[in-house]
Amino acid sequence: MQTGEVYRVEVSVKDQRLRVFHKNVEHREYIISTSKYGIGDEFDSYKTPAGHFEIKKKIGDGEKYGTIFKSRCAVDVFDFSEPSDEDLILSRILWLNGMEPENANTFDRYIYIHGTNHVDLLGQPKSCGCIRMSNEDIIELYELLPVGVSVFIHD
Numbered sequence: 200m201q202t203g204e205v206y207r208v209e210v211s212v213k214d215q216r217l218r219v220f221h222k223n224v225e226h227r228e229y230i231i232s233t234s235k236y237g238i239g240d241e242f243d244s245y246k247t248p249a250g251h252f253e254i255k256k257k258i259g260d261g262e263k264y265g266t267i268f269k270s271r272c273a274v275d276v277f278d279f280s281e282p283s284d285e286d287l288i289l290s291r292i293l294w295l296n297g298m299e300p301e302n303a304n305t306f307d308r309y310i311y312i313h314g315t316n317h318v319d320l321l322g323q324p325k326s327c328g329c330i331r332m333s334n335e336d337i338i339e340l341y342e343l344l345p346v347g348v349s350v351f352i353h354d
Contacts, residue, residue, distance in 0.1 A: 206344055208254075210330060210352040212238055212247060215322045217312070217330065219343065229340070230321045231312075232331040237324070238354055240302050245327045248295075248302045248310060252350040255296035255306055257341060264334055265289055268313075277316055286327055290314030290334040291341040295350060312350075313337060 206226075209218045212233045219227040239246030258271050265277040268288045277289055293312040297305035308328065315321070315331035325331075330352075332340065 206348045208344070208348060208350040210350065212249070212324065212352065212354045215324065217332065217340075219340070227340075227343075229332055229336045232315070232317070232321050232323060232325045233352075234328045235325050236328070238352075240297075240304060242304060242308060247326070247328055247330065247352060248297060248305050248308070249352045249354065250302045251298040252295040252302065252305060252352065253298055254293050254312075254344060254346055254348045254350060256294040257292070257346055258294065259291035259341065262290070264338065265314075268292060279316070283316055285316070287316045288313045288329070289316055289337075291337045293337075293341060293344070298349075312340070 207220045215231055217229045217231045218225055234245060234247040236246045238249045240248045262273050263276050266273045267275045267277050277287060291314060295305050295310050297303045310329055312330040314334035314337040318333045
């Protein structure tokens with residue numbers, strides 16, 4: 200059985216929600232943050248792309264809660280008692296690959312679903328293109344979904 204037959208993910212930019220469907224029944228819903236620059240596929244636009252994607256790569260197996268990733272490598276663990284304005288990639292990475300001609304550059308744009316140090320901004324479009332989640336939620340999602348799952352991002 201292919202993974203796409205069991206799970207699929209839908210991201211609503213308008214609602215700032217990520218929903219996981221299992222066998223076409225809503226299984227989970229998470230509050231997220233998409234791009235503060237809107238929807239788009241252009242390189243260096245810092246926009247969240249729309250359309251059909253797949254989870255191409257998962258990064259972060261066994262890493263600690265709050266692990267900071269730089270260039271997809273674990274470099275440190277974030278100290279949540281020390282606020283930071285930096286837009287950090289924390290805990291886990293689900294790296295998206297575009298499945299349509301207009302979003303085919305998504306993997307090369309490094310668009311991820313990942314944990315954030317800005318959990319207070321979830322529910323609002325505040326990211327730089329990626330889909331931010333709380334660290335608890337991205338760890339749960341990471342454990343739930345295999346590589347190859349379909350992701351649909353829409354307004």
